Amino acid sequence: MAVAWLEDVRSTDLGTVGGKAASLGELTEAGLPVPPGFVVTAGTYRTFIEEAGIDEELFSAVDVDSEDSEALEAAHERAHELIVETEVPEDVRAEIVEAYRSMGDGETFVAVRSSATAEDLPDASFAGQQETFLNVTEDDLVDRVQECWASLFSQRAIYYRNQKGFPHDEVDIAVVVQTMVDAEKSGVMFTSHPSTGDPRIIIEAAWGLGEAVVSGAVSPDNYVVDRTTGEVETMTVATKKLMHVKDDETGETVEREVPEDKRDQQVLTQAEIDRLIELGKKVEDHYGEPQDVEWAVAGGEVYMLQSRPITTIDDGATEAEDDVDESDDGDDHLLSGLGASPGIASGAVRIVTKLDHLDQVSEGDVIVTEMTMPDMVPAMKRAAAIVTDEGGMTSHAAIVSRELGVPAVVGCGGATRTLEDGQIVTVDGEMGTVREGAVATDEPAVEPGTDDDDAPVGSRPKPITATEVKVNVSIPDAAERAAKTGADGVGLLRIEHLVLSLGKTPERYIADEGSEAYVKELMSGVRTVAEAFYPRPVRVRTLDAPTDEFRQLEGGEDEPDEHNPMLGYRGIRRSLDRPEVFEHELEAFKRLYEQGYENLEIMFPLVTDGSDVAAAREHMEAVGIDPQKRDWGVMIETPASAMGVEDIVDEGVDFVSFGTNDLTQYVLAVDRNNEHVSDRFDELHPAVLDIMGDTIDACRAAGVDTSICGQAGSHPKMVDFLVRKGITSISANIDAVADVFEEVDRVESRLILDSVR
Numbered sequence: 001m002a003v004a005w006l007e008d009v010r011s012t013d014l015g016t017v018g019g020k021a022a023s024l025g026e027l028t029e030a031g032l033p034v035p036p037g038f039v040v041t042a043g044t045y046r047t048f049i050e051e052a053g054i055d056e057e058l059f060s061a062v063d064v065d066s067e068d069s070e071a072l073e074a075a076h077e078r079a080h081e082l083i084v085e086t087e088v089p090e091d092v093r094a095e096i097v098e099a100y101r102s103m104g105d106g107e108t109f110v111a112v113r114s115s116a117t118a119e120d121l122p123d124a125s126f127a128g129q130q131e132t133f134l135n136v137t138e139d140d141l142v143d144r145v146q147e148c149w150a151s152l153f154s155q156r157a158i159y160y161r162n163q164k165g166f167p168h169d170e171v172d173i174a175v176v177v178q179t180m181v182d183a184e185k186s187g188v189m190f191t192s193h194p195s196t197g198d199p200r201i202i203i204e205a206a207w208g209l210g211e212a213v214v215s216g217a218v219s220p221d222n223y224v225v226d227r228t229t230g231e232v233e234t235m236t237v238a239t240k241k242l243m244h245v246k247d248d249e250t251g252e253t254v255e256r257e258v259p260e261d262k263r264d265q266q267v268l269t270q271a272e273i274d275r276l277i278e279l280g281k282k283v284e285d286h287y288g289e290p291q292d293v294e295w296a297v298a299g300g301e302v303y304m305l306q307s308r309p310i311t312t313i314d315d316g317a318t319e320a321e322d323d324v325d326e327s328d329d330g331d332d333h334l335l336s337g338l339g340a341s342p343g344i345a346s347g348a349v350r351i352v353t354k355l356d357h358l359d360q361v362s363e364g365d366v367i368v369t370e371m372t373m374p375d376m377v378p379a380m381k382r383a384a385a386i387v388t389d390e391g392g393m394t395s396h397a398a399i400v401s402r403e404l405g406v407p408a409v410v411g412c413g414g415a416t417r418t419l420e421d422g423q424i425v426t427v428d429g430e431m432g433t434v435r436e437g438a439v440a441t442d443e444p445a446v447e448p449g450t451d452d453d454d455a456p457v458g459s460r461p462k463p464i465t466a467t468e469v470k471v472n473v474s475i476p477d478a479a480e481r482a483a484k485t486g487a488d489g490v491g492l493l494r495i496e497h498l499v500l501s502l503g504k505t506p507e508r509y510i511a512d513e514g515s516e517a518y519v520k521e522l523m524s525g526v527r528t529v530a531e532a533f534y535p536r537p538v539r540v541r542t543l544d545a546p547t548d549e550f551r552q553l554e555g556g557e558d559e560p561d562e563h564n565p566m567l568g569y570r571g572i573r574r575s576l577d578r579p580e581v582f583e584h585e586l587e588a589f590k591r592l593y594e595q596g597y598e599n600l601e602i603m604f605p606l607v608t609d610g611s612d613v614a615a616a617r618e619h620m621e622a623v624g625i626d627p628q629k630r631d632w633g634v635m636i637e638t639p640a641s642a643m644g645v646e647d648i649v650d651e652g653v654d655f656v657s658f659g660t661n662d663l664t665q666y667v668l669a670v671d672r673n674n675e676h677v678s679d680r681f682d683e684l685h686p687a688v689l690d691i692m693g694d695t696i697d698a699c700r701a702a703g704v705d706t707s708i709c710g711q712a713g714s715h716p717k718m719v720d721f722l723v724r725k726g727i728t729s730i731s732a733n734i735d736a737v738a739d740v741f742e743e744v745d746r747v748e749s750r751l752i753l754d755s756v757r
């Protein structure tokens with residue numbers, strides 16, 4: 001038998017029907033309203049490749065070095081070709097078509113979904129890697145099934161299995177064929193609170209087919225229901241701009257704007273909420289554990305499309321242990337600076353003046369240096385703490401330490417002179433102090449989440465918020481740790497650190513190693529982050545390093561000598577002036593899109609006005625990235641870009657993101673790197689807030705998303721201001737994500753209360 005009916009499938013059939021079908025079979029059996037359908041079993045796929053004799057060629061075609069982009073692309077193309085161009089045996093084809101015909105009048109629209117037998121592998125993102133086709137009919141049914149089989153060999157899937165060491169020939173794929181629910185509304189439901197496990201049902205709902213909610217393309221309505229009383233505790237009705245619907249003419253799924261009168265309308269009726277609660281309880285009872293359910297409403301009926309156990313519930317085992325003895329009388333105070341990366345750690349001082357001194361940094365030492373540099377990252381990983389003479393909250397030392405979770409105090413003045421090699425000190429990265437001696441602590445120097453365990457960063461459960469909370473990433477080494485925060489995506493992926501760590505300016509690197517090597521370096525770094533977060537969005541920014549940072553590198557002697565690099569040749573200005581280098585960056589992003597990293601979004605830094613944005617967009621088009629198809633946007637960092645945001649919006653951006661580190665320095669005329677005026681650097685200055693507030697208003701009116709990815713996004717007062725103003729997302733430092741989630745939650749609850757009082 002090539003196919004099995006869903007009603008005959010049980011969870012014990014996982015190996016032959018895959019995770020998705022097994023779950024649908026279980027739900028059908030439990031009497032839940034699942035759209036009828038059948039599954040083309042994994043055995044059918046296996047027999048197909050074996051009997052056609054393409055199996056050996058297939059597995060050897062994908063046995064490649066997946067860091068080699070060209071080889072990866074060729075492997076994918078060959079595998080795809082082998083599968084879709086080989087005829088499906090007539091008896092199998094007939095069986096699939098016959099099953100389809102028996103589902104209705106022969107013209108039924110069906111959904112064709114992959115159901116990989118390895119879907120229950122530990123990494124959840126794996127499940128999202130295979131194809132789904134909606135609104136399929138008999139004409140293309142078998143082709144679509146073959147496409148699903150072939151999706152087992154997308155570039156991402158090949159890369160992923162190679163990375164994780166899964167043999168390609170041990171993963172099979174089944175395909176579910178199920179009656180389409182022509183959904184008027186759809187969404188997801190957590191049958192218990194997804195982080196605390198509390199008896200609260202959380203429902204997210206939007207108009208149209210479920211893709212918009214599942215992929216995160218719209219902000220859905222959010223309902224929190226007390227499961228015991230059935231009462232809706234809180235309800236947030238979002239502005240829903242987009243929906244997916246079936247095109248009546250072509251039968252294809254298309255993205256449409258939500259009609260004006262439905263955008264702000266509550267999606268679910270009380271009766272639908274009640275029905276969902278009833279189904280939610282039933283499904284959780286059936287499985288005996290909390291479930292994450294996809295549902296849809298069509299013709300007044302609620303259907304269940306999928307159910308999976310919730311994997312994010314915190315069992316309380318990750319409680320932060322703060323055993324530090326803080327009985328400190330203050331006599332041992334040695335130095336003060338800016339607390340740049342939280343945590344308290346003790347260790348022996350290792351003064352680093354030259355790069356060749358880095359070997360002397362042992363595990364658990366305290367690095368003391370003028371300023372850290374990209375080559376120091378491996379040593380910084382070994383260090384217990386970092387102390388620098390120079391730098392502010394957005395300096396290399398501050399950003400990298402935060403991402404690595406290593407306590408740091410920056411801008412101490414004379415740390416390299418005051419401290420002595422071997423001296424035992426205690427660094428407090430919150431208070432910004434360095435003290436003599438070690439503190440009594442059981443654990444050496446580790447903040448929660450910095451070690452290799454699987455505990456999420458921070459110890460508190462993550463609330464569900466309507467405002468998205470994202471995280472900033474600058475070094476690929478921090479990607480896994482950043483992903484574990486549970487953030488809704490990466491709001492800023494800086495590529496400067498990636499480029500600076502090559503040790504040469506981009507121009508010199510390309511001259512010495514070739515442009516292909518440059519593109520591959522960028523791809524490899526960006527892919528690490530895109531992979532760790534997939535399918536959560538990752539906003540990668542094109543290069544923005546000031547010339548003084550490039551000067552330290554090989555080739556730095558060719559950099560222009562600038563009086564004030566902060567006002568100079570950086571960001572989009574440099575990129576538009578050096579289009580070859582710029583297009584190599586864009587080329588790297590394009591190839592990653594082709595490899596399946598659809599979660600990438602492109603962002604341009606330091607634009608002045610609409611003409612900068614238009615020029616940047618043209619380069620995107622020139623390398624073959626379609627700005628209509630991909631999400632892209634710009635940083636708002638210059639007062640001119642904020643004041644002229646309407647012109648920027650007219651260029652077609654999907655989002656803007658405040659870079660408050662720069663915006664503040666340009667609004668207040670305070671150089672962010674100049675310690676003589678650092679007390680005047682105030683991101684909460686009314687002038688800065690005013691200009692941001694006006695920009696958010698203009699973008700909201702135009703339907704463009706707004707975000708913040710400057711350091712101030714980690715500041716509670718800024719969070720409070722921006723949530724009230726209606727910002728779409730906030731991107732924080734890794735160590736601040738948990739606090740920002742809480743603050744956003746608090747402000748949103750307050751807003752809801754204010755509106756009903």
Ligand code: PEP
Pocket residue numbers: 394492494544637658659660661662663709710711
């Ligand atoms: C900013 O300016 O706020 C920003 C996020 O960019 P960078 O710190 O990299 O200049």
Ligand code: MG
Pocket residue numbers: 605637659661662
């Ligand atoms: Mg900036």
